[in-house]
Amino acid sequence: MDKNFVLDEFQSTVSELLIYNRSILDTLAKVQETSAKLHWSVIKSVTRCGCIEIKASKTDIPSEATLADLKQILDSHVKGELCESCREYIGKSVGRLLFYTTAVCNLLDLNIYDILLNEQKQMKMLGYYNLA
Ligand SMILES: [Zn+2]
Numbered sequence: 001m002d003k004n005f006v007l008d009e010f011q012s013t014v015s016e017l018l019i020y021n022r023s024i025l026d027t028l029a030k031v032q033e034t035s036a037k038l039h040w041s042v043i044k045s046v047t048r049c050g051c052i053e054i055k056a057s058k059t060d061i062p063s064e065a066t067l068a069d070l071k072q073i074l075d076s077h078v079k080g081e082l083c084e085s086c087r088e089y090i091g092k093s094v095g096r097l098l099f100y101t102t103a104v105c106n107l108l109d110l111n112i113y114d115i116l117l118n119e120q121k122q123m124k125m126l127g128y129y130n131l132a
Contacts, residue, residue, distance in 0.1 A: 007113040014102040021100075024107050030100040038093040045090065051083040 021027050045052050056077040065073060082090065105112050 004113050007116065008111075010098075011102050011106065011112050014099055015106045018103045018106065021103070022107075024104070027100060027103045027107060031097065031104060034093065034097040034100050038090070038097055041086075041090045041093045045082060045086040049083060049086050051086050052078055052080040055079050 018027075021030050046054055054077050056075075059074060061070070061073055102112055104110075105115065
């Protein structure tokens with residue numbers, strides 16, 4: 001299945017299903033709420049399930065390190081792997097966040113496929129400097 005078709009179909013389905021929270025204000029609030037739930041679900045994988053741990057400490061970055069070196073130097077601080085249950089729950093949380101993010105796009109007449117395409121083009125053009 002063509003990725004463009006999948007994204008357009010997803011955006012169209014979100015448009016059809018968004019009955020409540022049709023106000024941009026409500027939808028923006030739902031983006032924040034679902035983002036907070038995603039954070040909560042990752043935290044619960046650590047504190048309730050225990051399938052992953054977060055181990056963080058100060059990272060010393062050598063003064064001669066380049067941006068490309070940082071990928072090797074910097075750590076995700078995540079240890080372990082998500083269990084099946086947490087993977088499913090976090091995946092659902094990401095899905096809800098994508099739903100309301102797409103709903104914001106719909107309300108502002110923005111095409112999610114075009115946005116992703118432009119973002120990818122920007123990333124390829126600017127490389128590591130894109131996110132600085
Ligand atoms: Zn787990």
